[in-house]
Amino acid sequence: QASTTKINFTLDWRFEGPSAPFLMALDKGYFLQEGLEVTIDSGNGSAGAVTRVATGAYDMGFADFSALVEYAAANPESGMQAVYMLYNQTPAAVFTLKEFNINTPADLVGKTLAAPVFDGGRKAWPAFAANNDLAVDSVTWQSVDPAIRETLLARRQVDAITGFYFTSLLNLEARGVSLDDIVVMPYADYGVALYGNAIIASQKMLIENPEAVAGFNRAFNKALIETIADPESAVKFVSKRDPLVKESLELRRLTLALDAQVITDETRTEGLGVVTMERLKRSIDEAVSSFNLSRTPTPESLFNMAMLPEKSTRMMQN
Amino acid sequence: MMVFNRRKFLIKHASWMLIVFLLLVWEMICVGFNVPEYLFPAPSSVWASGVDRWQPIMMHAWQTFFTTLVGFAIAVVVGVVLGVAVGTYPIVYKAFYPLLVGFNSIPKVAFVPVLVVWFGIGTVPAILTAFLISFFPVLVNVATGLATLEPELEDVLRSLGASKLDILRKVGLPRALPYFFASLKVAITLAFVGSVISETVASNMGIGYLMMAASSSMDMALVFAGLIVIGIMGVVMYELFAWTEKRFTRWANRGVNNTAI
Amino acid sequence: MMVFNRRKFLIKHASWMLIVFLLLVWEMICVGFNVPEYLFPAPSSVWASGVDRWQPIMMHAWQTFFTTLVGFAIAVVVGVVLGVAVGTYPIVYKAFYPLLVGFNSIPKVAFVPVLVVWFGIGTVPAILTAFLISFFPVLVNVATGLATLEPELEDVLRSLGASKLDILRKVGLPRALPYFFASLKVAITLAFVGSVISETVASNMGIGYLMMAASSSMDMALVFAGLIVIGIMGVVMYELFAWTEKRFTRWANRGVNNTAI
Amino acid sequence: MVFVEFEDVSLAYEEGGDLAIKDISLSVKQNEFIAVVGPSGCGKSTLMKLVSGLTEPTSGYVYIDGRQIGGPQKCIGMAFQASNLLPWRTTLENVMLPLEIVQPYRSQLRRKRQEFEAMAMALLERVGLKGWEHKYPWELSGGMQQRASICRALIHKPQLLMLDEPFGALDAFTREELWCMLQELWQEQPFTVILVTHDLREAVFLADTVYVMSKSPGQILVKRDIDIERPRPLSVTYTEPFAAQVHVLREHIGSIRQS
Amino acid sequence: MVFVEFEDVSLAYEEGGDLAIKDISLSVKQNEFIAVVGPSGCGKSTLMKLVSGLTEPTSGYVYIDGRQIGGPQKCIGMAFQASNLLPWRTTLENVMLPLEIVQPYRSQLRRKRQEFEAMAMALLERVGLKGWEHKYPWELSGGMQQRASICRALIHKPQLLMLDEPFGALDAFTREELWCMLQELWQEQPFTVILVTHDLREAVFLADTVYVMSKSPGQILVKRDIDIERPRPLSVTYTEPFAAQVHVLREHIGSIRQS
Numbered sequence A: 001q002a003s004t005t006k007i008n009f010t011l012d013w014r015f016e017g018p019s020a021p022f023l024m025a026l027d028k029g030y031f032l033q034e035g036l037e038v039t040i041d042s043g044n045g046s047a048g049a050v051t052r053v054a055t056g057a058y059d060m061g062f063a064d065f066s067a068l069v070e071y072a073a074a075n076p077e078s079g080m081q082a083v084y085m086l087y088n089q090t091p092a093a094v095f096t097l098k099e100f101n102i103n104t105p106a107d108l109v110g111k112t113l114a115a116p117v118f119d120g121g122r123k124a125w126p127a128f129a130a131n132n133d134l135a136v137d138s139v140t141w142q143s144v145d146p147a148i149r150e151t152l153l154a155r156r157q158v159d160a161i162t163g164f165y166f167t168s169l170l171n172l173e174a175r176g177v178s179l180d181d182i183v184v185m186p187y188a189d190y191g192v193a194l195y196g197n198a199i200i201a202s203q204k205m206l207i208e209n210p211e212a213v214a215g216f217n218r219a220f221n222k223a224l225i226e227t228i229a230d231p232e233s234a235v236k237f238v239s240k241r242d243p244l245v246k247e248s249l250e251l252r253r254l255t256l257a258l259d260a261q262v263i264t265d266e267t268r269t270e271g272l273g274v275v276t277m278e279r280l281k282r283s284i285d286e287a288v289s290s291f292n293l294s295r296t297p298t299p300e301s302l303f304n305m306a307m308l309p310e311k312s313t314r315m316m317q318n
Numbered sequence B, C: 001m002m003v004f005n006r007r008k009f010l011i012k013h014a015s016w017m018l019i020v021f022l023l024l025v026w027e028m029i030c031v032g033f034n035v036p037e038y039l040f041p042a043p044s045s046v047w048a049s050g051v052d053r054w055q056p057i058m059m060h061a062w063q064t065f066f067t068t069l070v071g072f073a074i075a076v077v078v079g080v081v082l083g084v085a086v087g088t089y090p091i092v093y094k095a096f097y098p099l100l101v102g103f104n105s106i107p108k109v110a111f112v113p114v115l116v117v118w119f120g121i122g123t124v125p126a127i128l129t130a131f132l133i134s135f136f137p138v139l140v141n142v143a144t145g146l147a148t149l150e151p152e153l154e155d156v157l158r159s160l161g162a163s164k165l166d167i168l169r170k171v172g173l174p175r176a177l178p179y180f181f182a183s184l185k186v187a188i189t190l191a192f193v194g195s196v197i198s199e200t201v202a203s204n205m206g207i208g209y210l211m212m213a214a215s216s217s218m219d220m221a222l223v224f225a226g227l228i229v230i231g232i233m234g235v236v237m238y239e240l241f242a243w244t245e246k247r248f249t250r251w252a253n254r255g256v257n258n259t260a261i
Numbered sequence D, E: 001m002v003f004v005e006f007e008d009v010s011l012a013y014e015e016g017g018d019l020a021i022k023d024i025s026l027s028v029k030q031n032e033f034i035a036v037v038g039p040s041g042c043g044k045s046t047l048m049k050l051v052s053g054l055t056e057p058t059s060g061y062v063y064i065d066g067r068q069i070g071g072p073q074k075c076i077g078m079a080f081q082a083s084n085l086l087p088w089r090t091t092l093e094n095v096m097l098p099l100e101i102v103q104p105y106r107s108q109l110r111r112k113r114q115e116f117e118a119m120a121m122a123l124l125e126r127v128g129l130k131g132w133e134h135k136y137p138w139e140l141s142g143g144m145q146q147r148a149s150i151c152r153a154l155i156h157k158p159q160l161l162m163l164d165e166p167f168g169a170l171d172a173f174t175r176e177e178l179w180c181m182l183q184e185l186w187q188e189q190p191f192t193v194i195l196v197t198h199d200l201r202e203a204v205f206l207a208d209t210v211y212v213m214s215k216s217p218g219q220i221l222v223k224r225d226i227d228i229e230r231p232r233p234l235s236v237t238y239t240e241p242f243a244a245q246v247h248v249l250r251e252h253i254g255s256i257r258q259s
């Protein structure tokens, strides 16, 4: 190989099941085959990942698309773009317990919900409320660290929580709540159009070395297809990178994420990683109104279709 | 005479001038290097944001100030009592000191979830965190102050047949006062850190909450305004201690130029 | 004679016995009140988890230990230098002290993202955080130690025509040693806290990362094992200081029962 | 009526180290005024510490008022060789210190603070410190500190007064004035006094009995009764018998140095 | 050849407060040995601090070797009234302190440490502290501390030696021995000495000139030349002219007290 391009990549969170395709692509040398020398670091939330890429500390990253929207609204000239939409739907969801008799969004009125202020679900609550004819201020929010919201629900100290589907479900389970007792209202199932996490790339990268970004996507896409085909072996790359993780748990997390966020009707027909401009626009509009943003970025400025691999390579074998 | 006065003037106003100078440098760096606002906002935009959100900032600041003071007060009492025990009884020293050091090497933020589960979200965990984080410096300094007491001074009281408690009250504690005041300066800053951290983890109130909320909407200017309000509260408390210290430890600071302390 | 020896024995082993006792109480509370493991695991399960993950824990612990020591070393140097400046020059005292107190009231974790942008995630931000959080106690205590220097001792050197630097080296610093050692005990614990906190925010390594990873895989026993490893490292460092202190400040501790310090 | 009794007392500061004093036996009667003289470093201050219970003998026994000493005593006033004033207290507060500790003053302090303060002021005036009551110790000259420390030893009218070179930093005239003051106090209301001094005239003028100690390790070499009748006016110091007593003591100490 | 000169020097410790010393003018010739006597608290120690540049006069000027003093001096050895030994150094290390500060010793210290240590040991032996070199100051008796502090003042052979009641805590014999030692050193290799003392015999025995100070605020009342020829053996203290000198000084001080 003539020369390799260095890419610093930051995840949105720690090494967990859903990071399997990234780590697999790294470990199996898919990135190298594209002439990329990639380093992958764990992250500290989507907002942090966006900031890291925006400041140039990282070239590319994995972050909630809504965080990108919010960032772009405040910094129109940043030129950062999403290049591969991994989570076709937002993983945000409302969790509550059967015993509370909350079965529809309408039942949430007057209840207390716990979530960190930066939680995707909490921030997108206005969209959820609008889609379900609730007043935005019809619930009371309790601000807590991610680490304790499930504890509070498990100990019945709050009525409901919002959180990422695959994280909170597993956390609740680990706190001794059986799956049968949990009521989940995924935002996506209740009319929210928001996209989930995407691979983002800095303006510098996109202008100076678009080929590297495309190569990254190709390598990642290849790994993702393999991950969907065989999650059990994919998750091994996570435990290899971080011996601390519990493989069985991460496998469940991965399959939950794949089943709910990655494999959707849209990706089955359009292929992985892609967005539809119409829904993207709705997604952005929802984000803008939920987050109370002053500008509405155009869909084209935020998602770069040109970096996606061939559609045929992005189709899942059934 | 002229020179003398100018020096005095300098010393008196050094603090303000330095702050203004630093703010200018900060502003210049931000503007000059085009540092993006979401990373490190310039003082001007922090100021604008602070003025803009004056009311909520004050409310949150008041909450933080209150929790910090309560936690700090508990920390001072507990720190002095434990410090006296450690500095006086060898067995307590040997038994507890290593444990306390170990305990204090642990980030207190790890205990916040447990505190929240026991005491609910809000003020109590913040108070307890402020306490847990700030009692240790007081303890260490009081214990050291007592342990380094000159035996000659102790003998003065012992020769009068004074009880251990009397010795503590009449020589031990007065002698340890400079140590104590030094520790207060450290402890109050830690108490602020403790309550803010606890608020970021679980609270709907306080500067910690404000900062989390602001940073979740990427309003870094507001985050920094919060930080600066904390800093100002720290300075206010410090000035209070400095004033008290000046009154109570004049004997220990007699060597220093009057203007110094 | 028998009684005397028993007392000595007690003092010598008090530390261990207390630890064992506390562990027993903790275990009993956990078992007795049926405290759920995800909230507060019992020592037995912490131990099991620690033994189970011995290797990764050691690796991460080593990383944290290293970053902490580097940060702490920088903090000691900077703390002593600034402490000397603050304790010696009234103008520095007036100008910088309030600012430093204000700065230290701010949770250092707020700066980690900025550090990450400049230095990437990993070791450097952790070292810097450990440094930022732990230099202040050193500074305050050294400054206080110098400011409370007895003018009589200073006069001994001044009468020899010694320079300011000589006075500092020959009386100022030796006299401030007890203060300095007291501050080391506080600073090392803070340095551990600093590096762990930075690791939880931005690192793929270290006990802080381990704790975050463990808590996101809901392995609270491992989180606590991490905490305990930190505590143990804190105690080890403390023992080191205690030993050094014993050698260097015997003169100051001459009043205390030999067994004490 | 023996008040203080030493029975074969030895003391080594370090376990197994050199003895500071060795096999000292002496007894002081109630209200007796004794003086201890001896070369520098012979163990006089150590002897004082033993009487006041600040240190324990390595071997032998010390009795006060018939009871063996097991720690600091309550009936003692002591002026240390270094004046040891507490630097955070003014001179007056330093002198008042024993009243805050020792019964019965302690429990009366609240009610009678005015009265006690007047007492302390009067005492300070007597030693020539009027006007310095509210100064801190480090604002006093060496001799002034010493005088303040004497006041602190006297204020609570102790049964046993111990003075360790109390007049060393004073000029001859102030010193003689204080001799007379001490003698007056002692005669008004007798108490037991142990005085350590290097000034043989001081010892002879004030004491009933003078003990001469040997070089380190300190032992009692000579016990000499001073039979000059009381009250002794200052003029007695110029008389022949007085000079003779001083001379004898001087000879004794001189011979110690030769050996 | 005037070495130290005071020109109308006054000093108040507090701005606008009482004067500690007032309008003092005196001059000390090179290699002169002067003694200052006066009642306790009259400002003798203050005078010493002014000479050594530790405090600045409120008004007036102090010159050393023709230059006005603007801070601590480099050619001075000083024994303080309280011995002020550094508690973290052993006796030997305390005595060596000036060699670590003062040139030319300072730059030779590395090479000649052995030699300098031997020098310090020899000096300590001369004042009777052989065997105590490695003890800490708080393990010494009061008189031993004082002797160590004298050694510290002498070790670097200063041009100007200042002694503030250096022999106050010593017994008569040790004291006289040290008088002789000091006189010998001074005659071997002359230097200027300012001695503060309460012992008039000491002043007359050692000094060329004795200054008598008044009560606070201290002024120079009397300057008296002692014309006893040198070297003065100890036996001179029993001679008539010596006693006469002492007597005259005593009269002077006595009359101060009356006033």
Ligand SMILES: Nc1ncnc2c1ncn2[C@@H]1O[C@H](COP(=O)(O)OP(=O)(O)OP(=O)(O)O)[C@@H](O)[C@H]1O
Pocket (backbone or CB within 6 Å): D013, D014, D020, D039, D040, D041, D042, D043, D044, D045, D046, D047, D081, D216, E138, E139, E140, E141, E142, E143, E144, E169
């Ligand atoms: N704290 C101590 N630790 C060790 N040794 C000590 C201590 N105090 C005194 N000594 C030693 O004990 C001996 C007697 O000391 P002491 O102070 O009783 O002498 P002294 O008769 O009072 O002398 P001086 O007249 O000089 O005051 C000395 O050799 C001294 O070095």
Ligand SMILES: Nc1ncnc2c1ncn2[C@@H]1O[C@H](COP(=O)(O)OP(=O)(O)OP(=O)(O)O)[C@@H](O)[C@H]1O
Pocket (backbone or CB within 6 Å): D138, D139, D140, D141, D142, D143, D144, D169, E013, E014, E020, E039, E040, E041, E042, E043, E044, E045, E046, E047, E081, E216
């Ligand atoms: N640091 C100080 N602050 C304020 N006043 C002081 C200070 N030092 C000395 N004085 C005052 O100055 C005067 C002279 O004190 P100085 O120590 O010079 O007396 P002295 O002649 O040495 O007495 P002594 O023979 O008792 O040692 C005294 O009245 C004393 O109270």
Ligand SMILES: [Mg+2]
Pocket (backbone or CB within 6 Å): D044, D045, D046, D081, D164, E141, E142, E143
């Ligand atoms: Mg003595």
Ligand SMILES: [Mg+2]
Pocket (backbone or CB within 6 Å): D141, D142, D143, E044, E045, E046, E081, E164
């Ligand atoms: Mg004096």
